[in-house]
Amino acid sequence: MAAVERRLEIRAGSHAYPAVVGSNVLEQAGAELARAGLRGRVRVVADELAWRCHGARLLEGLQVAGYAVAFTFIPSGETAKNLATLSEVYDWLLKVGVERGDCVLAFGGGVCGDLAGFAAATILRGVPLVQVPTTLLAQVDASIGGKTGIDHPRGKNLIGAFHQPRLVLADVGALATLPRRELAAGWAEVVKMAMILDAALFAELEAQPAALLDMEPALTARAIARSIELKGQVVAEDEREAERRMVLNYGHTIGHAIEAVTGYDVFLHGEAVAIGMVGASLLAERMGLLSPADRARQDALIAALGLPCSCPGLRPEALWMPMLQDKKARSHRLTWVLAPGPGQVALRRDVPTSLVDAVLHYLTTSTESPPVPV
Amino acid sequence: MAAVERRLEIRAGSHAYPAVVGSNVLEQAGAELARAGLRGRVRVVADELAWRCHGARLLEGLQVAGYAVAFTFIPSGETAKNLATLSEVYDWLLKVGVERGDCVLAFGGGVCGDLAGFAAATILRGVPLVQVPTTLLAQVDASIGGKTGIDHPRGKNLIGAFHQPRLVLADVGALATLPRRELAAGWAEVVKMAMILDAALFAELEAQPAALLDMEPALTARAIARSIELKGQVVAEDEREAERRMVLNYGHTIGHAIEAVTGYDVFLHGEAVAIGMVGASLLAERMGLLSPADRARQDALIAALGLPCSCPGLRPEALWMPMLQDKKARSHRLTWVLAPGPGQVALRRDVPTSLVDAVLHYLTTSTESPPVPV
Numbered sequence: 001m002a003a004v005e006r007r008l009e010i011r012a013g014s015h016a017y018p019a020v021v022g023s024n025v026l027e028q029a030g031a032e033l034a035r036a037g038l039r040g041r042v043r044v045v046a047d048e049l050a051w052r053c054h055g056a057r058l059l060e061g062l063q064v065a066g067y068a069v070a071f072t073f074i075p076s077g078e079t080a081k082n083l084a085t086l087s088e089v090y091d092w093l094l095k096v097g098v099e100r101g102d103c104v105l106a107f108g109g110g111v112c113g114d115l116a117g118f119a120a121a122t123i124l125r126g127v128p129l130v131q132v133p134t135t136l137l138a139q140v141d142a143s144i145g146g147k148t149g150i151d152h153p154r155g156k157n158l159i160g161a162f163h164q165p166r167l168v169l170a171d172v173g174a175l176a177t178l179p180r181r182e183l184a185a186g187w188a189e190v191v192k193m194a195m196i197l198d199a200a201l202f203a204e205l206e207a208q209p210a211a212l213l214d215m216e217p218a219l220t221a222r223a224i225a226r227s228i229e230l231k232g233q234v235v236a237e238d239e240r241e242a243e244r245r246m247v248l249n250y251g252h253t254i255g256h257a258i259e260a261v262t263g264y265d266v267f268l269h270g271e272a273v274a275i276g277m278v279g280a281s282l283l284a285e286r287m288g289l290l291s292p293a294d295r296a297r298q299d300a301l302i303a304a305l306g307l308p309c310s311c312p313g314l315r316p317e318a319l320w321m322p323m324l325q326d327k328k329a330r331s332h333r334l335t336w337v338l339a340p341g342p343g344q345v346a347l348r349r350d351v352p353t354s355l356v357d358a359v360l361h362y363l364t365t366s367t368e369s370p371p372v373p374v
Numbered sequence: 375m376a377a378v379e380r381r382l383e384i385r386a387g388s389h390a391y392p393a394v395v396g397s398n399v400l401e402q403a404g405a406e407l408a409r410a411g412l413r414g415r416v417r418v419v420a421d422e423l424a425w426r427c428h429g430a431r432l433l434e435g436l437q438v439a440g441y442a443v444a445f446t447f448i449p450s451g452e453t454a455k456n457l458a459t460l461s462e463v464y465d466w467l468l469k470v471g472v473e474r475g476d477c478v479l480a481f482g483g484g485v486c487g488d489l490a491g492f493a494a495a496t497i498l499r500g501v502p503l504v505q506v507p508t509t510l511l512a513q514v515d516a517s518i519g520g521k522t523g524i525d526h527p528r529g530k531n532l533i534g535a536f537h538q539p540r541l542v543l544a545d546v547g548a549l550a551t552l553p554r555r556e557l558a559a560g561w562a563e564v565v566k567m568a569m570i571l572d573a574a575l576f577a578e579l580e581a582q583p584a585a586l587l588d589m590e591p592a593l594t595a596r597a598i599a600r601s602i603e604l605k606g607q608v609v610a611e612d613e614r615e616a617e618r619r620m621v622l623n624y625g626h627t628i629g630h631a632i633e634a635v636t637g638y639d640v641f642l643h644g645e646a647v648a649i650g651m652v653g654a655s656l657l658a659e660r661m662g663l664l665s666p667a668d669r670a671r672q673d674a675l676i677a678a679l680g681l682p683c684s685c686p687g688l689r690p691e692a693l694w695m696p697m698l699q700d701k702k703a704r705s706h707r708l709t710w711v712l713a714p715g716p717g718q719v720a721l722r723r724d725v726p727t728s729l730v731d732a733v734l735h736y737l738t739t740s741t742e743s744p745p746v747p748v
Binding site: 083087090091094095118121122123124125126147149152154155157158159160161162 | 457461464465468469492495496497498499500521523526528529531532533534535536
């Protein structure tokens with residue numbers, strides 16, 4: 001396959017950092033680090049599975065450029081994203097030695113990026129961070145924007161810091177080993193970005209959902225790069241999550257609640273967000289913001305990607321508690337992110353409780369998926 | 375005693391926060407929080423001893439202004455400044471509930487301020503922090519500048535974050551219960567600020583060291599406020615510790631090493647810094663930067679405050695390792711902070727190793743204190 005490469009400049013406050021999306025980015029890792037001005041040693045914190053599949057390419061890419069590299073593994077899976085694993089990463093970093101000129105390189109999915117990113121944010125009060133996301137979800141979402149952190153028994157991401165990466169390397173080739181279900185869940189976040197921010201991207205996605213699942217290289221790299229670009233723009237306007245950044249929460253209010261009540265082991269994050277977007281579009285339609293036709297378009301794209309559109313069997317009342325405990329809730333009032341149409345977004349704090357109840361009831365009883373377009 | 379109050383505005387990047395120094399500041403805590411725009415609930419993380427002595431005054435000051443307050447204790451002493459205590463503080467904050475509009479109030483010495491500050495920096499990726507230092511050292515040093523963190527078995531403050539407080543309340547009355555030795559160690563940091571940044575303050579201190587140890591109210595408040603102001607100015611120029619902030623490390627290169635090799639339980643931090651300043655002044659004199667007369671003035675003030683001027687019995691070679699491991703060391707080259715005279719500072723990376731050896735030898739063999747001025 002032909003080499004594909006797109007370079008983006010992500011702004012974050014007074015700084016900016018490059019994000020490189022392409023098919024042979026791992027092999028160029030060392031050259032990219034040098035280009036980004038990172039001259040110290042590289043401390044790699046890697047997801048164990050990702051390392052087994054793609055670690056050799058990264059290692060070669062770093063060593064060919066003369067970098068001194070040390071690496072450690074963290075277990076794959078969300079359960080590793082806790083204070084105990086973080087403590088082990090601290091111990092390892094201080095054992096192999098780390099100075100402020102060295103960088104921490106996170107190699108893996110969102111869990112690894114969040115945890116290693118938080119370690120980078122806090123070791124010696126902060127060392128440079130390089131994000132090398134190896135899942136679609138992490139490439140389009142977690143690696144951009146500077147959010148790092150770990151989970152707590154009382155909830156996800158309750159402990160963390162904002163720490164912008166110095167460089168993001170998204171190797172599209174690394175996605176080839178992803179299970180199809182995980183790939184679809186990653187595309188859910190891209191659908192989200194398109195739905196709230198970019199009607200043209202939305203049209204491109206809905207024109208060829210099968211090609212997305214088949215990872216057609218040019219389309220894949222283009223969609224990933226555009227999604228990164230969009231997220232970068234939102235984050236640049238609002239590094240520390242005041243109002244603007246909340247738009248990224250589209251589909252997440254209900255999505256997070258679904259994940260919480262199912263113990264995070266029934267739905268993948270992107271699947272829960274897909275159901276949340278179906279819920280949000282129904283809210284938007286009932287609020288008179290979104291036309292039935294546009295709602296159908298969104299839901300059809302979600303279904304065409306093989307993503308779930310409902311969560312039958314859950315109790316609507318159970319979903320309320322985690323929604324109110326969300327760390328973005330202010331004094332128990334929910335802000336809903338709604339999409340009045342592809343590429344449009346609105347924040348609403350006036351959604352009636354009864355309407356939310358009705359939507360939750362629908363999501364938890366419906367077993368029909370929207371029709372898949374032919 | 376007459377009420378004394380001084381208000382300062384500390385700049386930190388694009389923000390600024392007030393520091394209030396005075397004799398009845400705890401009683402006004404609620405009014406000051408309101409004035410600083412903090413309207414949420416107050417989560418107090420308190421040093422156990424400080425709370426027993428002065429907690430009632432703080433609690434009254436907050437409750438009279440209508441604040442909802444919850445409090446927890448951490449054990450007194452540096453050994454509590456670790457990941458285990460931090461984990462307990464996280465658990466407590468999430469149990470009593472914390473939202474982004476609530477604040478964490480650190481009530482105690484530097485250990486409490488650093489640990490509670492780090493919890494505030496990282497819970498929900500950051501909530502507002504109020505520093506209420508109750509020791510002299512914390513009032514003039516730790517509470518200003520936004521450094522927060524915890525220790526690791528491999529070294530002090532190796533894990534942490536920059537998180538500027540929204541408000542600092544320094545109640546001079548709280549110092550009345552401090553042991554005289556701890557008071558003297560606190561004044562060591564004030565001597566440091568004067569020596570590198572303010573010749574007039576230095577002259578004021580050396581004119582009446584006994585009044586400092588007797589806590590003469592007007593002098594005490596004036597010296598504390600000036601020291602806070604000076605530190606605030608340095609930090610404002612360099613929030614994230616590049617070159618400028620390094621001046622604050624005067625006396626700390628050797629001081630930290632002395633603390634490290636003695637396991638942090640022989641000298642108080644300020645005492646180790648005092649010895650470090652004696653060492654730094656000797657280096658500066660030998661480098662031809664500092665006149666013998668000015669060196670004698672500094673050392674005489676240190677001695678007059680009852681602070682140690684040497685550390686007989688330690689091995690000079692043992693002091694080297696922690697100096698080179700300091701997180702500010704860059705590729706094993708030491709930057710020395712030297713004072714060419716009261717109110718003057720110079721950063722030097724050209725201090726010969728042999729000269730440092732000679733100074734370490736002097737400090738570890740000398741048992742003479744400089745003469746106390748009559």
